[in-house]
Amino acid sequence: MEDFIIFSGNSNPELSKKICDYLDMPLGGEKLKRFSDGEIQIEIDENVRKRDVFIIQSTCAPVNENLMELLLMIDAMKRASATRVTAVMPYYGYARQDKKVAPRVPISAKLVADLLTVAGATRIITMDLHAGQIQGFFNIPVDNLFAASVLIDYMRKNFNADLMIISPDAGGVERARAFAKRLNAGLAIIDKRRDAPNEAKAMAVIGDVEGKVAVILDDMVDTAGTLTEAAAALTEKGAKEIHACCAHAVLSGPAIERIENSALKTMVVTDTIPLQINAQACEKVKVLSIAALVGEAIIRSHMGDSVTSLFV
Numbered sequence: 001m002e003d004f005i006i007f008s009g010n011s012n013p014e015l016s017k018k019i020c021d022y023l024d025m026p027l028g029g030e031k032l033k034r035f036s037d038g039e040i041q042i043e044i045d046e047n048v049r050k051r052d053v054f055i056i057q058s059t060c061a062p063v064n065e066n067l068m069e070l071l072l073m074i075d076a077m078k079r080a081s082a083t084r085v086t087a088v089m090p091y092y093g094y095a096r097q098d099k100k101v102a103p104r105v106p107i108s109a110k111l112v113a114d115l116l117t118v119a120g121a122t123r124i125i126t127m128d129l130h131a132g133q134i135q136g137f138f139n140i141p142v143d144n145l146f147a148a149s150v151l152i153d154y155m156r157k158n159f160n161a162d163l164m165i166i167s168p169d170a171g172g173v174e175r176a177r178a179f180a181k182r183l184n185a186g187l188a189i190i191d192k193r194r195d196a197p198n199e200a201k202a203m204a205v206i207g208d209v210e211g212k213v214a215v216i217l218d219d220m221v222d223t224a225g226t227l228t229e230a231a232a233a234l235t236e237k238g239a240k241e242i243h244a245c246c247a248h249a250v251l252s253g254p255a256i257e258r259i260e261n262s263a264l265k266t267m268v269v270t271d272t273i274p275l276q277i278n279a280q281a282c283e284k285v286k287v288l289s290i291a292a293l294v295g296e297a298i299i300r301s302h303m304g305d306s307v308t309s310l311f312v
Contacts, residue, residue: 003083004302005046009057009073011066012274015090016056018291023299028053032069040065042072049081052302054125056294059093059112060273061252067093067112071119078120086123086301087116090272090294091248095130098137113137125297127272127290128219128247143307145297147247147270150288152182154268155215155245162240164188164212168230176217186212190230203233210238220248221267224255228262235263248272249287251279259284 007028008016020027029045055077057070070087077085097108109131116124117140124138127145135142155163163185167176169192180187188207214234221227221244231242242263249269256278259267269275270290279285293310300307 003050004052004054005048006054006056006298007044007046007073007077009055009066009069011058011060011069012056012090012271014274015058015271015289015291015294018271018289019056019295019298022292022295030073040069040072042069042076044073044076044080047080048077050083052084052086053077053082054086054088054298054302056088056090058089058091058273060091060250063093067115071115074116074119074121084122085120086125086298087121088294088298089124089126090290092126092129092134095134098131098134109134110137123301125294125301127270127294130219143297143301145290145293145307145310147272147288147290147293148179148182149310150270150290150293151217151245151247151268152179154288155179155183159183159213159215159243162212164207164209164214164239166190166209166214166216166230166234168192168216168218168226172218175219179217188214190216190233192226192229205233205237209234211240213241214239214243216242216244218244218246220250221246221255221269222250223253224251224258224262227264227267228258231263241265244268246270249275249279249285251276255279256282256285 005028007030031043033041055073059067074085094108094112122140124142128147129144135144165176165180165185165187167173167189177187188205188209191204216230227244234242243265244267247270266286267284268286270288297307297310
């Protein structure tokens with residue numbers, strides 16, 4: 001283990017500590033300073049020459065600050081002669097901008113992939129990419145883990161009969177179907193139309209949810225507009241209870257207020273993104289840790305073992 005070291009950015013230090021606790025090893029030391037105009041300055045306090053380096057950093061809010069911090073840390077490791085630099089990004093920011101949806105717009109997910117590669121990353125470990133094809137934006141290996149094992153284990157322990165997995169839109173049907181199959185549950189789909197960014201309106205429910213325990217499944221929740229509209233539609237169709245599960249709790253803007261005022265009984269998320277203070281105070285929000293999953297991926301990547309069994 002002497003040729004293996006983990007560093008953490010400032011986006012999610014609590015998750016980084018849990019991962020290191022799982023691996024029974026300390027975090028590497030570094031100093032982050034700022035010039036008076038806000039420029040970030042990174043200084044690594046460990047010898048990384050000829051070592052396998054992992055940098056844990058979600059590019060969550062403040063997105064651009066955390067992304068720049070990650071790029072600078074990668075560059076510092078590369079220039080300090082690290083053998084390999086793996087960016088461990090439990091949440092990959094800009095992933096929603098993975099294609100051109102209008103004339104004269106960037107494909108931001110591809111640009112971020114290029115930035116990480118040019119900075120010196122030799123491998124990416126991430127979780128529940130918004131679109132799987134983002135892996136193709138990289139010319140380096142990408143391990144896209146899934147929080148499914150953590151979420152499914154929770155569902156098995158807390159939901160029994162009459163379970164119905166709900167996809168909040170057509171794009172999430174494949175994910176919802178995989179969950180429904182493993183849980184031996186029913187499947188329903190929300191017909192959603194989006195009128196503007198971060199605004200969604202649930203139009204209809206495809207499937208019979210009357211008297212069922214409905215669990216809305218999504219990869220991320222941002223302003224919770226889609227989620228609360230879906231919950232309202234399910235209530236109208238006679239669902240007995242309504243819950244939600246997602247991997248990435250972005251929860252920006254009016255998200256918590258909407259969740260508290262909605263028909264949702266609980267919303268289960270993972271700790272890929274640290275919860276804001278208002279989200280921590282919301283009794284409906286429950287957090288599951290993916291530290292063991294990410295820690296296992298890190299150690300297997302370092303040892304050269306297969307990570308296929310983690311892709312569930």
